[in-house]
C-alpha cells in the first residue's frame with residue numbers, strides 16, 4: 218500500500234512537471250555548478266536592495282544569493298508546482314528570512330522595484346521579456362542572464378564560463394535617457 222502511494226505520488230509529480238514544462242516551454246533545469254559559482258562571484262560586487270530570479274526552479278540560485286546578500290530582499294518567482302513546493306520545504310531548513318518564494322507567472326509581475334534581475338530561460342522567453350524590461354525596469358538595474366541573451370540588445374559585459382557547454386553569462390545595465398524639456 219505504501220509503495221503504491223509512493224508510486225502514484227511520483228507519477229503525479231512527474232505529470233505536473235511535464236505539463237508545466239510544456240506550458241512554459243522550459244523545464245526546471247538547474248543552473249550548473251560552475252555558472253552558479255561565476256555568477257555569485259559577479260554578484261559579490263553588487264549591493265542591491267531587491268533581487269529577483271525569473272523562474273527560480275529548485276532554488277539553485279535564490280538560496281545562495283539570499284545567503285550572500287542578507288541585507289537584500291531576494292524574490293524567486295516560480296509557477297511550476299513541484300519545484301515551488303520543493304523550495305518551500307527547502308526554506309524551512311535554510312536560514313534565509315530575506316528570501317520570498319512566490320508561485321507566480323513572472324510575465325504578470327511588475328519588475329520596477331528590482332535592482333538585479335536574474336534569468337536562465339529560453340530564446341522566446343527572453344524576447345517576450347525584452348519589452349517588459351524596457352517599460353518596467355528602472356535606471357541602473359542590472360540583468361544577469363546566462364546561456365540566452367536578450368535579442369537585439371548589446372550586453373554591458375559578458376563572461377565565458379569553463380563548463381561543459383562553454384556557457385556565457387551576459388550582463389545588461391538599464392540606462393534610460395532623461396527626457397529634457399525645452
Ligand SMILES: C[S@@+](CC[C@H](N)C(=O)[O-])C[C@H]1O[C@@H](n2cnc3c(N)ncnc32)[C@H](O)[C@@H]1O
Nearest residue numbers: 241245247248272273274277296297322323337
Ligand atoms: C531553466 S529553469 C531555471 C531555474 C533557476 N533559475 C536556475 O537557474 O537554476 C527555468 C524556470 O523558469 C520557470 N518558468 C518558466 N516560465 C515561467 C513563468 N512564466 N512564470 C514563472 N516561472 C516560470 C520554469 O518552471 C523553470 O523552473
